[in-house]
Amino acid sequence: MRRYSFHKGHGTENDFIILDDSYGLHDMQPELISHLCDRHAGVGADGVLRVIRAGQIGCWDGDPQLWFMDYYNADGSIAEMCGNGLRVFARHLINEQLVTSGSFDVATRAGVKHVEIGHQGLISVGLGRVTLLDDPVRVSVDGRTWDARKVDVGNPHAVAFVDDDVLDDLPLYTAPTWGPASAFPDGVNVEFVHVDGPGRLDMRVFERGVGETRSCGTGVVASAAAYRAASGHDGTVRVHVPGGDLEVTFDGDEATLTGPAVIIGRGELWL
Ligand SMILES: N[C@@H](CCC[C@H](N)C(=O)O)C(=O)O
Numbered sequence: 001m002r003r004y005s006f007h008k009g010h011g012t013e014n015d016f017i018i019l020d021d022s023y024g025l026h027d028m029q030p031e032l033i034s035h036l037c038d039r040h041a042g043v044g045a046d047g048v049l050r051v052i053r054a055g056q057i058g059c060w061d062g063d064p065q066l067w068f069m070d071y072y073n074a075d076g077s078i079a080e081m082c083g084n085g086l087r088v089f090a091r092h093l094i095n096e097q098l099v100t101s102g103s104f105d106v107a108t109r110a111g112v113k114h115v116e117i118g119h120q121g122l123i124s125v126g127l128g129r130v131t132l133l134d135d136p137v138r139v140s141v142d143g144r145t146w147d148a149r150k151v152d153v154g155n156p157h158a159v160a161f162v163d164d165d166v167l168d169d170l171p172l173y174t175a176p177t178w179g180p181a182s183a184f185p186d187g188v189n190v191e192f193v194h195v196d197g198p199g200r201l202d203m204r205v206f207e208r209g210v211g212e213t214r215s216c217g218t219g220v221v222a223s224a225a226a227y228r229a230a231s232g233h234d235g236t237v238r239v240h241v242p243g244g245d246l247e248v249t250f251d252g253d254e255a256t257l258t259g260p261a262v263i264i265g266r267g268e269l270w271l
Helices: 030-037 083-095 164-169 217-231
Strands: 003-011 014-020 047-053 067-073 103-108 111-117 122-129 131-141 144-152 156-161 177-179 189-197 200-207 211-213 237-241 244-251 254-260 262-270
Touching: 003 083, 014 083, 030 047, 030 067, 047 083, 067 083, 083 103, 083 111, 083 122, 083 217, 083 254, 083 262, 122 217, 131 156, 131 217, 144 217, 156 217, 164 189, 164 200, 189 217, 200 217, 217 237, 217 244, 217 254
Parallel strands: 014 047, 067 103, 156 189, 200 237
Antiparallel strands: 003 014, 003 262, 047 067, 103 111, 111 122, 122 254, 131 144, 131 177, 144 156, 189 200, 200 211, 237 244, 244 254
């Protein structure tokens, strides 16, 4: 029998299992990840964050001493970036005294990201450049179709603006489809957004590799960027999601995401 020590945390209720593995001893097979994330037979989570030194990651050619956020979706697939996961990862590094200040860099598959610990338990993460693409994309749920904006936040997003009553009623227990299929050959995270007022959005999301989640940090950033481009709004964008509230600020095309990150406990899993 193998024992896995883990911590569990969440950022606006987007929840993660955290595995400490400085020396890269865990074999991160999709079966292990999906078992850990199973809400009935495992611990349950939207994803797994492995804490490993960047130097242990084969393709990493930057500073080997940085902590690397090795992120996996609940189905075992790998994603380039996770905005809520990065804040939870940062909170874990602080709690476990794996960093010595409240301002530090984390290595990710989408490059090095900067973290700043703020007031009242909030954490800001610089997610870098957000790219809005012009290719026409449509997303469909339950026989209804909307135009969507294609956005790259390191990982792929399609953002559709919908009416208030539509947002509440969308049956996101079924996966949205998109067209053309070639727009997202590796799958996509789909955000449905209602504009509540200037700089205020309400969002639901269906995440690639997971399903509907209560929040998605990169999805919030993608939605804020699409809203900014469509409206000309120039200032902080506040986004309400089922799991809480997040803020996005921009410096040119570079986005910073700010929100809470909580570690709820730790445990041991036997396999
Ligand atoms: N929940 C995350 C996004 C996680 C990755 C995503 N499901 C993908 O496959 O790209 C976030 O907070 O950004």
